[in-house]
Amino acid sequence: MQLKGLQGGLYRPLSPEQIETIHDAALTILEQTGMGYENGLEATVEMLEDHGAEVDHKSRRIKFPRHIIEQAIVKAPSQVILCGRQPEHDLDLREDKVHLGTGGAAIKIIDLETKELRATTLEDLYEVSRVVDQLANIHFLVRPCIPTDLKKEDYDINMFYACLKATQKHVMSGVNDEEGLRRVIDLAAMIAGGKDKLAERPFISFITSIAISPLKLCTQSTLIMQEANRNRIPVAISSAPMAGSTSPVTMAGTLAQLHAEELAGIAICQLTTPGAPVLYGGIPGLVNLASMGYAGGPVEFGMMNAAAHQLADHINIPNYNSAGLADSKEPDAQAAWEKSLTLILAAMAGSNYIHHSAGMLESMLTIAHEQFVMDDEIIGNCCRVLKGIEVDAEHLALEVIESVGPGGNYMSSPHTMAHMRREYFQGNGVTNRKSRDRWEKDGGLDAREKAREIAKKLIANRETAYIDPDTDRAIRDKYTIHLKEEK
């Protein structure tokens, strides 16, 4: 069952009038309040000024008259294709087409053998990426964890290397600085067989968290974003306010501020390089009001991220958002409902690129192998919903009903044979529907234990080297690669 790129648009929390109201409010915010900036962004600010933005250099505030934003955003492409290494893994981001994958930069992992919590390593990154590569319903890989065993200088190149070696799905990540970006583009070009080939089929892309909510540009991320624009590598322009601490506590207020931050970011990209491929990266979040800690599990998180897709769709730009990042600390029942609810809402909305949707726990701080397996199952189910119910002569099956007649059964009918595997979602084996008797005989494993078993099997499968040996040698000659060579 092909479950990638299905059409959403089934859940629309905002009415057309509400979308207009929020869009208009965002333009007002940019016009009246504007965006703050800091040292190091002078060239960008000058560019904006040249295009008519009003800049107060003393208070470091950029105000955007409406027409600047309106003229800039229409230059952004309404379709972005993020490639896999093979065309079957390409992601066609446009309209209400839905894709889901991993996300985050977790720093802790629940060890697959001991179940103890420990810091994530480069080896973990490679291993969970291999698991993701083999899970059919996870459509792309956003680097899910940080190699905390490396020096900061070695992060960027080694993260991308480990991901690109482990999977042929599209790989996306943030980088620490512009130098890191250049090195990663070089690495990818070596794998692609040249910079042109990479530009033709960009199988990597970048996340740049340009907004420090409320309404401030992050210097480093903005510079990285513009460098990616100039290289025509797609970027997700991330802005992730938290309702109650870095944006208004109300959902509408959070969406308006988020939309303003996104509009400013998109305008900067399009003024830097008209037509640069970008994703509207608004991730409206909230807080646990009792601690101000990040909250990604509430149902409102799903509602707001669904709304973020509508806002992106309103300006005709594909979007990147989040769902499935539970606040639960363990792969337990709470994690399951947090993930299921937020994922189904974001998917039914038609979100184009939903990241954080597999593996995450503890508000983005922790991952677990078994969680990737369980989330693959949840994602698959969500996508099945998008596929809908087919109603045509073949599916109505009037002839079959007639031939079976009253009192018969359909178990051995050819129609059943023909449709059974396509009509219903077939999972990865983690869902158990056996009789209690059989289940007990099979060890009586609960979902988490079953998922651990599946993860172990996937890891034990033979490694596929997605970087050929010659390229691998050339990369290792040029860069300090910490991942061990073929075992």
Add this chain to the structure above:
Amino acid sequence: MTTFNKISQAIVDSDPGQAISLVETAMGNDTPAVDILNKGLLAGMEIVGEKMESEEMFIPEVLMSANAMSQCVDVLKPHLSEEDTGQTKKVVIGTVQGDLHDIGKNLVSMLMESAGMEIYDLGVDVPPDAFVEKISEIKPEIVGISALLTTTMPAMQQTVEAISEAGLREQVKIMVGGAPVTQGFCDEIGADVFAPDANAAAKMAKAL
């Protein structure tokens, strides 16, 4: 309900208007300022602390209670001796170089402030030298350092080293915190105290 209980209740209810008017009435009745402070206001904040711990109260309510408390203290101040209020601790706090996360650090600052400490907030992306300079200038009892990224944890260590190199290490207690920071890391870099959240941080700072 006694006057003190009523004042405590106004603090717990995050109601500055009510709290101030009760304090003023009590002063008009010649109630000693130090009793209003201890049996009314501080007793109220004690309850607020408990309700925060049990997640009964939300942070914005806690901050409003703290604000009510500090407005009342301003009213009482002319009538309080240094002995009554105790010596105010000074805290220099900031997020380490290269790190822009400040929500947690700000919350720690606000709760320390509401616990009666004087806060010098250096903001985010603070180089080790800037910590050293401010410590030399202010001579605080406590230095708070925040880091939210594994990539900026080394900067936390460098900050502690810079403080030592400047010969200021003995004069201050160094508190560290932030999502990736642990007790183990705190020990490893030679800081004094690790606190997992803002409430604990304020309590520990008070106890130092």
